[in-house]
Amino acid sequence: MTSALALGAIALTAASGLAAALPGLRPARAQALATAALCAGAALGLAAAAAALAGGEAAAGGALRVDALSGLFLVPILGIGAAGSVYGLRYFPQAERGARAVRLQVFYGLAVAGMALLVCAADAIGFLVGWEVMALANFFMVQTEDEDPSVRRGAFLYLAATHAGTLALFALFALLRREAGSFELEAMEGLRLSGPTAAAVLALAVAGFGMKAGLVPLHFWLPPAHAAAPSHVSALMSGVVVKTGIYGLMRVTGLVDAPPESWGVALLALGGVSAVLGVAFALAQHDLKRLLAYHTVENVGIIALGLGLAVLGRARGIPALVVLGLGGAGLHVVNHALFKSLLFLGAGAVHHATGTRELDHLGGLARAMPRTALLFVVGAAAISGLPPLNGFASEWLVYLGLLDGLRQPGGDLLAYVTLGAPALALVGGLAAACFAKVVGVVFLGSPRSEHARGAHEPPAAMLAPMALLAAACAAIGLFPAATTAPLARAAAAWARVDPALLAAPAARAAAGAARVSAVAAVLLVAALAVAAWRRRRLAGRVAPAQPTWGCAFAAPTARMQYTGSSLAALLLARFTWAIFPRRTEPRLEGPFPAAAPFATAVPDTVLDLALLPVARAYGWLAERARLLYLRRIQFQMLLVLLTLLAVLAWGFAW
């Protein structure tokens, strides 16, 4: 039953885009039909996910198999997919964009279906088919506005990166097949790997899945591609597509029996580095969508931290670590999908209203777009891990897992794992700083340019999905205890242990989570009480509004406000070992200096400072290495002939 539902979801979402291309329909109606088909498919799939998460055996049928881990990933894939497609009704209307919107709709449905297929696939072939459908559909979606060179560049980079990753996956599954004797995931379960095979499996999994997930240093494709895509596609890519990499990592680490400890340590290290560097890179950005994309790198790092803990827990046989690590990682997968999509949709609304994504050209949008501003603030607080929102709930689980190391006696490995907690605290502080910058510079203060002055609230079809996502963020944050049972089931499915074994630590986590709800209630009551008291206190005593006090300066302008760059400058000074900003500073000379431009640019350390120079040097070498007469067709024919002869000779000799 469950797998039939999943199959229906995959078929319906895959075909949904075709409705947009139906001849004879008015464009708006065709798009609405396509969206309705996608939402119906999503509803089917969510029912399957709910059934899988509510317990019950892994439902197998044909090439599909839906267990609790698949269910956990189906929720964001289909939920965000549906929300984004509703948003697209007004953000990318077919009535105005014509064929381009049709193309986008077709690939959007294919991408969602591809992801649903890959998380439900019962064998490696099905997985890779879903993976490639998703990857290619994404490429075409990023390409949508291809008249812009930066879009073409982002799309190409994405294509190159995703295929480099796929190559690693081919090798990975070939290796696993050699060990297990079959491409069936079920046959691969219980593999015992050790030594070089284990190392190779992890290296290939990290290269292939880590590339998609955006773990540092494989994140380089992510910011350009996410910035280039239309906003609801960015939301899908950043919130959901990168999670398929996480799903792959989880699936593969879950397959093996007693994974080596070194896997856990490697994932923890990768996660920690990604989290800290991701947020540091984000702080440096001027472009709203690039900044959000770098935060994905950060959050994927947090997820990898949780997964690393869970792997360590299985290597050591500690159920608490499995529940807290995988539960934290799994909940963060869902949570990040919720708040990151909310933020990207908010960024889309800002772009829609102002025509710019440049932070320092915005400002004061909270007056013109109060609803968007409120929803964006909710997303910003959630991604910064602030209570009482969902980001806190999942980070808290990961913290608990890390802290579990403190209970271990002696200077054991696990005790040192605890040091991940201060790292997570640093990441939380930096994320809060970064989002204070984003919200402050984009929505607060006064408008910095004409772009920002002409802003307007987006239509209801764009606001409604955002409101829904914000409500989901608040709901999970207020009642985290409700999530522990499904998370424990996902952890049991991942570790392939009896759920009863994980029940005790899951119950402890649920009890703590219930207390988090209690404190959240105290917080809400206190805030409402203080707000009501303040309102009564001030009734009738508010003087007419005045300009902001400018320290007695009589003619302040909006350009004197603190900019995003100046807000982050003090913190970035701490990260010059990882970020190398380029500045062009004017030299002011003479008593009446002329107007002088000042600019800073932040290259991506991996892409712009390492990969591209190497690629350029390689191109230069290749140019030099090409012999003059290699350009003649006669000589090339000769080479082909000689090669052929050599191959024939080799064939006959053996």
Added chain:
Amino acid sequence: MNAPMVLRTALHVVALLVLPPLLLGVINRVKSIVGGRRGPPLLQPYLDLAKLLRKGAVYSRTTTWVFRAGPVIGLAATASAGVLLSMGGAPAPIAFAGDFVLFAYLLGLGRFFTALAALDTGSSFEGMGAAREVTFASLAEPALFLCLLVLARATGSLSLSGMLGPDLDAAWSSAAPGLLLAAIGLFVVALAECSRIPVDDPNTHLELTMIHEVMVLDHGGPDLALILYGAAMKLFLFGALLSRLVLGHGAGALASEALFLLGVLAFAVAVGVVESVMARLRIVRVPQLLVGASVLSAFALVLLLR
């Protein structure tokens, strides 16, 4: 919950709500005495708050609801963090494994909205303050966590009530060096988080070198009262943490109550003395101070991890 528990919880809440401004009075008095003046009465902060509450408010044309929400959320978040801390002889009203994460993040919530309220004015002055606040806070956060990890390791408990509970006395006899380092680290974090000298100067509002005080320049009347009160409450929370950490529990409810109050007052005196004998650090030195506190606490933790 039985009757004595209800009473103690009520006492806890009353202490959390009533006592904080007193600490500011003590600090000012200590500073005056060290400076050779008589100083304002101990209860002056209460009078200041009452005066602010009688005033109306002027808002900038630039501001939105965020500006008005800042002080409210700041105070509410600090007060709910207080619910997780045990005070006097009473256990914390709510305690669970990992509650110190919630404690730290609730303080972070208050800070986030205070910074947003500052940015809402569109004043570069307040933008500067907000930038500094979030910068130093994100550096103070790991230091705070390391201190709390030391406590958790020493007592084997993951909740604040357990960490500062009866097991702490035993921990002092077995792991005193680590706990001492953690206490020093926590004191530095407290000075930074509560914007006291040497990180920030709570008395001067008009220097371009200030942090917290600059952020709240455009607030007035009841809003400013909420902010000042919230800041005092935060100071009280850190005082309570340190008092418990250093002095531990007394035997019996009354003795522990007295010891707790004594500890919090001693914390205020210590802050006053530090403020009297030190100048504020240059802004570029503050991160070094905070990283120093982190390193100190990390060292303490490694001592305990052996």
